[in-house]
Amino acid sequence: MNKPTVVGYLDSLYAHPGDAVIVRVSVFDPAGRYTADLVRLICGETGPKGPGIKEERIEVGLAKEYAGGEQPTPIGSYVIVEKMPQLGAVEMSLRVWPTLPGKGQQALVSLGPLRLFIDQSGAVALAANGESISTGRPLRARAWHRVKARYDPATGAARLSSAPLPGFHGDAKTEAKGGLPVVKPKGPLLMAAAPKPGGGTTDHFYGKLEAPVLRSGKLKARWDFSRAIDTAKIEDVSAAKLHGRTVNAPKRAVTAAKWDGSTHDWRRNPAHYAAIHFHGDDLSDAGWKPSLNFKLPKNLKSGFYAVKLQASGPAFYVGFIVSPRPGAKRAKLAVLASTVTYLAYANYRRRMTPGPFELAMGALPTVDMTDIVLADHPEFGNSTYDVHRDGFGVAHATIRRPLFNMRPGGRFWNFSMDLCLIDWLDNQGIEYDVVTDHELHEQGTGLLKSYKAVMTGSHPEYHSLEMLQALEAFVSSGGRLMYMGGNGFYWRVTFPRAHPGMIELRRSEDGTRAWAEMPGQYYHSTGEYGGLWRRIGRPPNALVGIGFIAQGFDASTYYRRTAASRDPRATFLFAGIDEEIIGDFGAWGDGASGLEIDAYDAHLGSPPHALVVASSENHSNAFMLVNEEMLNNSHGVDGTLNARVKADIVFFETPGGGAVFSTGSIAYAASLAHNGYDNNIARLTRNVVERFLDPAPFKPPAS
């Protein structure tokens, strides 16, 4: 099969004109040669009903052939204490909550040639130079154990034990002792991994560790994981101060052996959160060496771009956004690229895992050859829709690795779908800038202040508090917001300061979700409460008038105008549109309402004066009411039976002279190009853009 044989990533998802851009490239092609180029992406749709892929080359002196090789990706989290003193006889103890005992050798503590680990059988073992003694009794998965080991380098005498902590019965304390080869324990000390000959780490541990202690002579190092939880630091509270650090962002702010449900906020009682959850498939930084370096032209148009890498197979696109340099002249309209949502979905492997996909989605999963490359390379990490190998949800996503979804083509979703907006704007000759979620988080509402209107992407699902506050401030100060999609403003994400380029996500409480956060772990490592913004008290309805109501992935449908579409306040929306039915066409599912859809709900904060000017109808059996709308399961929740399964197009004015227009459907963007961009969805959208860029203030109706 013809697959891409070169991949890469950048150090940021956005850059400004004039910036230097570093590309980190890994080449699988045995010939070790590849080409690169810079392209502006205009349209990413590859199906028979869309305009097709559109891109334009940008000359930056990049287009030539390069030599390169495969760069290793050191996946797997662990703790390292680099500076260790001379060690004599050692005694180690720690608490262990394994999640995959019996699934391969897993290191607990490594001191050079001496290793405390879980052996192939799942029992605790101690090894020196490869020879080991084992307790012989497998640890129980997802249960706390006290593990102890002693080793005398003078004689090779060794003892170890494992004992379940109180809380369950059936397992007894198990001990082993014997003689091991004489070796010299030495640093660096690793926890949850072992050093690999030749460099790197191996034998990564899956599960939680807590309260490791190392005694050797007068040394009594005691690492307290309840300290500095919101950092990558590991603190030794002994006089020796043998501080360490985490690598690849294992999950902190997780429940420890003491946790008893008396608190759910780690900041209130850190001692109950003195554990770290490690995974052999955690990744926060691939750490590749720079391969290419080029400069963006100073006059480069803001937009969606990619470094296009190609070896013997199809091209691999390294997507990014070029946003205006601070202080530069701005267009009136900003497209807010959903870079945080792109990141949350990046390296989505779930479609390729066995299971009853169609019961929820209504159609077979589809992947392409670029996705197959992802499957070939587990070391590129997971998406926040996947679970780790031990079944626990992936709570972190980093930009510092190849991202397989920021490209044209592939799944018609997010980045690829948002290019439909770019394609339409270009076709219409509407001037715009593209800015990013990441900048919105970093800069707040100041990023938007010079724009008259902001247009979101088709699926702006993930937001930090800072991003929401910035958008709310923009709208309340007279800004105009076009929410061009569905299931937006749904989950909270945070940006842990210790891990640049990484987002954290806890799928707390409920929601339409790929996995469930563990009890007691609903607070992020930043101290912020995770979950749906709706559950946190900031439902999307308050910002954009609508909120997530249903999803289905088989077919789309149309909207029917409502009586409110004839309200004088809405006249401008439908100027030139005579049809009752709009959007009964499109490149995704033959309709403008589809994939994930939102509806008006006053109980959730949709403004009472908002006009629902059109609603979709005739959704398929695959569209089912989202579970956060139900207190218990019931029949009658699919699109053929439930009148609430519909997308609402909503318009309302805000007190500051601003306004909001919301489409309520991810598939909407895929209808814009229909019939040579001459259709009622394009017309409606054009009408909104023109009025929203007009400085004349909007005024809410008198109540």
Next chain:
Amino acid sequence: MKPLIDPARLDLAAEYRAKPFGRHSPELQAVLDVMHRPEHCQDLILVSIEPGKWMLGQRLPDGKPPRLIENRVFTRLEDGEWEAFRRRWKALTGQELKLP
């Protein structure tokens, strides 16, 4: 034992072939609900080998790349879905699905 899907209901297969995506009759949806159960879905997937061309595959454990099932290329997603339907029909009824 009575099969979970009535092999005589070729009318439902015809309904699916005519419109694999979108609204289905309750009876067809009941058939699909059986086919899509974990134990019956066969972990099928459509792999796009190049734009506009798909092959049926089987999803494998541990995130491995899907195994392509046979050397047959579909130029419409609907044709791939129909092939999946046929395979499941045969597995559940013991009979080849043949429509006029």
